[in-house]
Amino acid sequence: MERTDVxxxxxxxxxAAAGHAAAEAGGDALVVEKGVPRADREEPGPxxxxxxxxxxxxxxxxxxxxxxxxxxxxxxxxxxxxFVGPRESVTLDATGMESSYDSFGFCMQRARFDDFLRxxxxxxxxxxxxxxxxxxxxxxxxxxxxxxAVELADGTEVTADSLVLADGPQRTVTNRVLDRLxxxxxxxxxxxREANHIAYQEHRRLPxxxxxxxxxxxxxxxGFLPGHTAYPWVFPNDDGVARIGLTMPVDLDLxxxxxxxxxxxxxxxxxxxxxxxxxxxxxLEHEYGDEYDIETDFPLVEDRGKRGGTxxxxxxxxxxxxxxxxxxxxxxxGAMGTTSAFxxxxxxxxxxxxxxxxxxAAEGRLTDYNEAWQxxxxxxxxxxxxxxxxxxxxxxxxxxHVFRTGRELLARDGAWGMFGVLNAAxxxxxxxxxVGGYKRRKFGLRDGExxxxxxxxxxxxx
Numbered sequence: 362m363e364r365t366d367v368x369x370x371x372x373x374x375x376x377a378a379a380g381h382a383a384a385e386a387g388g389d390a391l392v393v394e395k396g397v398p399r400a401d402r403e404e405p406g407p408x409x410x411x412x413x414x415x416x417x418x419x420x421x422x423x424x425x426x427x428x429x430x431x432x433x434x435x436x437x438x439x440x441x442x443x444f445v446g447p448r449e450s451v452t453l454d455a456t457g458m459e460s461s462y463d464s465f466g467f468c469m470q471r472a473r474f475d476d477f478l479r480x481x482x483x484x485x486x487x488x489x490x491x492x493x494x495x496x497x498x499x500x501x502x503x504x505x506x507x508x509x510a511v512e513l514a515d516g517t518e519v520t521a522d523s524l525v526l527a528d529g530p531q532r533t534v535t536n537r538v539l540d541r542l543x544x545x546x547x548x549x550x551x552x553x554r555e556a557n558h559i560a561y562q563e564h565r566r567l568p569x570x571x572x573x574x575x576x577x578x579x580x581x582x583x584g585f586l587p588g589h590t591a592y593p594w595v596f597p598n599d600d601g602v603a604r605i606g607l608t609m610p611v612d613l614d615l616x617x618x619x620x621x622x623x624x625x626x627x628x629x630x631x632x633x634x635x636x637x638x639x640x641x642x643x644x645l646e647h648e649y650g651d652e653y654d655i656e657t658d659f660p661l662v663e664d665r666g667k668r669g670g671t672x673x674x675x676x677x678x679x680x681x682x683x684x685x686x687x688x689x690x691x692x693x694x695g696a697m698g699t700t701s702a703f704x705x706x707x708x709x710x711x712x713x714x715x716x717x718x719x720x721x722a723a724e725g726r727l728t729d730y731n732e733a734w735q736x737x738x739x740x741x742x743x744x745x746x747x748x749x750x751x752x753x754x755x756x757x758x759x760x761x762h763v764f765r766t767g768r769e770l771l772a773r774d775g776a777w778g779m780f781g782v783l784n785a786a787x788x789x790x791x792x793x794x795x796v797g798g799y800k801r802r803k804f805g806l807r808d809g810e811x812x813x814x815x816x817x818x819x820x821x822x823x
Contacts, residue, residue: 368521375694376527379719380487388723523722561637562606584760
């Protein structure tokens, strides 16, 4: 039996940050990661859960500046984000948020970023064990020398005073632990296929002219495929290679989609939702098929990603959960729901929530965790939930309307400033309605109402 102050389940951005912060605070910490193979990593490591892009103000949320990264982590500096609808588009060249980072953002190599976080945790003194999954967790075990017992698949048992669950959007361990503390079925609440998304992406080499066209830009297509927060993207990387991917709901009923002909990536003879790879082929044909042969001119780069140049991964519901801190347990990163289906990202929030959980656990103040993470990242989460709810029922024409209105707002101000009511009032009634709808939803999510499970929902032993 092994003993530690803080046991961390999951070695991705949240878990590695938790181990680092706990060790920095003077605690013994052990990070346990089951490990998956990747074509672009020499050994098994954490799973990939997003398209690996960071915006300028996310750097400050993450609280790690890229100057700390090894040279091979940042692949591409960004100067804009392009949002494309079926007929309208809008470009943001600034987020409008205060930031210590000078450019719009950057794209990074996810496996190298994970390796950096692991090495950083180990340098601080945390243990990091990869290759053995967690079989079970026993809470408040009266027979254990410390409060919790983590059982590994190889029979090893680790006891700990505090537990940080950071096992990503699949929540393999998290769901089992939370289910013991809730009066309702946690899988029913968090694991519903209607609430969650699946993402798929390919690493492809771009023709020189296309690579130049997307240089410095992350590009998103909205209203091209059905589903709540469903959209394709291009993230430029290095050497003319880009991640081309999409997120879409799990098990969408295509028969329930009205006027399917309005979606550029659907076909009249589709009986079921196309696969991710088929959607991407259609996207490339739609955008570049008149000039290029897609399979020849946009070849897969097979030594990147998880397997054969491709990656598939889950994205959790946009709304996060509060943690059962009264049981000595914190949930961080994707496991708590910070890998948002709306903005296709979550590394910055995962790192920050993991660091907060690890530090407080080592200091014996884990009961402060829910308040602390909401103080640090609550506004970011609240904004994303409000935007996701605002566009829940959007169809292709709605996205065109939003992008056209957005251009008008940007002409008066910039980036997040376009959500100002006074700016909208000076632009027109359509802009005022759009901004007013966002403001109303955001106001309704104040005081932590963006969470789908609250601390008061948990039932502890007495």
